Amino acid sequence: MNTGTTATRAAEAPEPLEVDRVTVRFAGLTALDDVSFTVAPGSVHAVIGPNGAGKSTCFNVLSGLHRPASGTVRYGRQRLTGLAPHRIAALGIARTFQNIVTTEGTVGDNLMLGRHALTRAGFVSSALHLPHAVREQRAHLARAREIAELVGLERHFDAPVAMLSYGDRKRVEMARALCLEPRVLLLDEPVAGMNTAERAEAVEVIRTVRAQLPLSIVLVEHDMGLVMRLADEVTVLDFGRRIAHGTPDEVRRDPEVLRAYLGTGAGGTGPATPGPGTPGPATPGKEAA
Amino acid sequence: MSDAAKHLPRLTAAVVPLLVLCALPFYLESYWLRIGLFSMAAAIGAIGLSLLSGTAGQLSMGHAFFLAVGAYGYVWFSGDPGPGLPPVVAMVLAVLLAGAAGGLFSPVAGRVKGMYLGIATLALVFIGHHLMLTLDGVTGGFNGRSVEPMEIGGLVLDSGRDDLVVLGVPFGAEERLWYFGLVLLAFTWFTARGLLRGRPGRALAALRDSETAASVMGVPVARHRSSAFVVSSMYAGLAGVLIALSFRRVVPDHFGLVLSIDYLAMIVIGGLGSVGGAVAGAFFVTALPLVMAKYADQLPLVAAPGSPDGSLGPTEASRYLYGAAIVVILLWAPDGLHGLARRLRSRLRSRLRREPPAPPHGPGPAEPVTPAPTTTAPSVPVKEHTP
Numbered sequence: 001m002n003t004g005t006t007a008t009r010a011a012e013a014p015e016p017l018e019v020d021r022v023t024v025r026f027a028g029l030t031a032l033d034d035v036s037f038t039v040a041p042g043s044v045h046a047v048i049g050p051n052g053a054g055k056s057t058c059f060n061v062l063s064g065l066h067r068p069a070s071g072t073v074r075y076g077r078q079r080l081t082g083l084a085p086h087r088i089a090a091l092g093i094a095r096t097f098q099n100i101v102t103t104e105g106t107v108g109d110n111l112m113l114g115r116h117a118l119t120r121a122g123f124v125s126s127a128l129h130l131p132h133a134v135r136e137q138r139a140h141l142a143r144a145r146e147i148a149e150l151v152g153l154e155r156h157f158d159a160p161v162a163m164l165s166y167g168d169r170k171r172v173e174m175a176r177a178l179c180l181e182p183r184v185l186l187l188d189e190p191v192a193g194m195n196t197a198e199r200a201e202a203v204e205v206i207r208t209v210r211a212q213l214p215l216s217i218v219l220v221e222h223d224m225g226l227v228m229r230l231a232d233e234v235t236v237l238d239f240g241r242r243i244a245h246g247t248p249d250e251v252r253r254d255p256e257v258l259r260a261y262l263g264t265g266a267g268g269t270g271p272a273t274p275g276p277g278t279p280g281p282a283t284p285g286k287e288a289a
Numbered sequence: 290m291s292d293a294a295k296h297l298p299r300l301t302a303a304v305v306p307l308l309v310l311c312a313l314p315f316y317l318e319s320y321w322l323r324i325g326l327f328s329m330a331a332a333i334g335a336i337g338l339s340l341l342s343g344t345a346g347q348l349s350m351g352h353a354f355f356l357a358v359g360a361y362g363y364v365w366f367s368g369d370p371g372p373g374l375p376p377v378v379a380m381v382l383a384v385l386l387a388g389a390a391g392g393l394f395s396p397v398a399g400r401v402k403g404m405y406l407g408i409a410t411l412a413l414v415f416i417g418h419h420l421m422l423t424l425d426g427v428t429g430g431f432n433g434r435s436v437e438p439m440e441i442g443g444l445v446l447d448s449g450r451d452d453l454v455v456l457g458v459p460f461g462a463e464e465r466l467w468y469f470g471l472v473l474l475a476f477t478w479f480t481a482r483g484l485l486r487g488r489p490g491r492a493l494a495a496l497r498d499s500e501t502a503a504s505v506m507g508v509p510v511a512r513h514r515s516s517a518f519v520v521s522s523m524y525a526g527l528a529g530v531l532i533a534l535s536f537r538r539v540v541p542d543h544f545g546l547v548l549s550i551d552y553l554a555m556i557v558i559g560g561l562g563s564v565g566g567a568v569a570g571a572f573f574v575t576a577l578p579l580v581m582a583k584y585a586d587q588l589p590l591v592a593a594p595g596s597p598d599g600s601l602g603p604t605e606a607s608r609y610l611y612g613a614a615i616v617v618i619l620l621w622a623p624d625g626l627h628g629l630a631r632r633l634r635s636r637l638r639s640r641l642r643r644e645p646p647a648p649p650h651g652p653g654p655a656e657p658v659t660p661a662p663t664t665t666a667p668s669v670p671v672k673e674h675t676p
Contacts, residue, residue, distance in 0.1 A: 064504075086505075086509045086510070089507035094505075101498070101499045101502040103491070103494050103499075104498060105494065109494075113495050113503075113508075116492055119488050123516055126487030127483045128480060137487060180506070
């Protein structure tokens with residue numbers, strides 16, 4: 001019954017997401033400087049870097065919130081730069097936010113919001129409770145429940161979001177993004193502020209999503225342990241520039257990366273703080289040492 | 290058992306107040322019916338404003354303007370200087386006209402948000418007032434115009450021409466309009482619920498809570514903001530038509546800034562973003578001053594109208610009381626009557642759960658609360674003051 005809309009997009013395999021020489025400037029500050037990378041279809045691509053490296057700016061360019069001064073972003077053949085955020089969403093590119101942004105209401109309401117781009121009911125048909133609007137709502141609610149189950153939120157489906165724990169609210173964000181049936185999922189610090197148990201659960205959820213849905217994931221994260229375990233490829237930014245790129249193992253050994261995280265002349269000793277707010281178990285410094 | 294049992298209380302909560310409302314014209318004098326009519330008109334307008342300000346988070350001070358467009362639109366479309374169309378057609382056109390007026394403002398309404406829109410819409414009230422005074426041919430200028438009565442299928446919703454008696458009760462203008470008002474209010478309720486619980490309502494709430502998140506979820510920001518404004522204007526237009534019909538005369542001074550502020554008071558008192566709350570708030574703001582004015586002379590320390598200066602007249606006394614009531618509500622229930630009803634209901638429910646043996650009659654003190662879920666709240670003030 002819900003297969004109609006979901007199948008159409010799910011059947012399409014994700015296409016490569018290409019970031020090509022993107023530069024973003026804010027009043028004299030260059031937040032991104034000539035950054036390029038390509039997210040291979042179906043892969044998990046991590047973008048890491050110290051605070052202020054331009055990771056969030058990068059995400060904002062991908063989702064259309066910032067327009068780059070130069071450079072392009074392409075999804076397959078479709079150019080994303082210059083498109084309004086809601087058009088990019090309609091192409092199947094969903095994102096979550098670093099600080100949780102949910103809407104008042106139940107978990108179900110939030111997930112149904114995620115299906116906005118996939119549904120049609122307008123003001124008139126909703127106001128008059130026209131049959132097709134009612135049917136559409138029912139079908140998509142069923143799919144939203146499936147997605148809630150996928151991320152482990154089924155018990156809370158009818159609960160107000162405000163009553164949930166921090167970890168569960170993070171999950172709501174991810175489920176809402178998944179409700180778009182995305183082909184590219186942008187996760188902005190999915191485990192920030194979580195305790196160890198919550199982190200482990202979040203990693204499990206990301207693994208499940210990846211195994212069950214045909215999508216590419218772009219991940220911004222401070223937690224190096226998580227990045228090393230999940231990512232197929234890693235791009236490292238520092239002060240808006242790409243300083244390294246490769247598999248997690250390659251990046252971990254890259255001297256430029258060590259310097260960016262630990263400062264110049266660091267030998268991998270001492271109290272390494274790879275970035276504020278990072279109580280992650282494994283830092284690149286420690287692992288490389 | 291589960292389905293029928295689950296729906297039964299909800300069904301009763303919807304049907305019982307409706308039956309009570311339908312029966313009221315057989316028991317109430319026309320004074321009370323008129324208060325009810327004003328309240329119904331206000332409720333329709335308040336639902337529209339609640340959709341815009343409560344759900345979409347867009348402040349509008351221009352609601353009085355759209356009420357005026359609806360009222361004057363109806364008068365002109367159905368009246369003598371004007372095409373003199375059948376009243377029902379005139380009503381539909383008046384609502385569409387209000388929507389079109391909202392649409393004309395939508396380049397502003399789609400781009401300007403929150404508080405700033407409130408200031409921008411202030412201009413509408415003044416422009417509207419100026420137009421009402423100067424466009425004599427359409428609006429009748431300062432003295433306004435009298436309103437053609439509504440006519441449906443040959444039945445004129447006015448007293449005089451025919452003597453309609455139903456079950457021994459003479460049906461004058463108020464009795465007939467009462468049912469018409471009920472139908473309009475029910476229609477408004479039905480459509481607004483559909484909007485709020487459907488895709489547009491979710492998108493508007495998302496816009497209110499975070500524009501960025503909403504746009505990333507696929508909600509076109511400007512288009513939804515303007516749509517909310519247009520829909521809210523159309524409800525205001527419908528309310529304007531009912532206001533015109535129940536006052537039987539429209540004058541420019543009614544549609545001033547104070548009216549806009551009254552509507553904001555309604556949705557804040559009722560509870561932002563809820564249909565039932567908007568209706569309850571509308572009854573509170575519209576009916577309470579009138580009811581208090583009626584009984585103010587029976588209060589202690591209140592002088593008869595026309596007493597020498599310095600004594601407290603009934604009008605002033607009712608205003609003080611009304612003001613105090615607003616303060617009390619906002620202190621005790623900052624989320625409005627809607628939030629108050631919800632809390633009472635959940636408290637009642639948890640108490641019932643704790644004492645399962647006696648669910649039908651429940652604990653004594655909670656008894657009077659039972660008929661006061663949001664849906665029935667509007668009928669309460671009317672019932673209480675039956676003479």
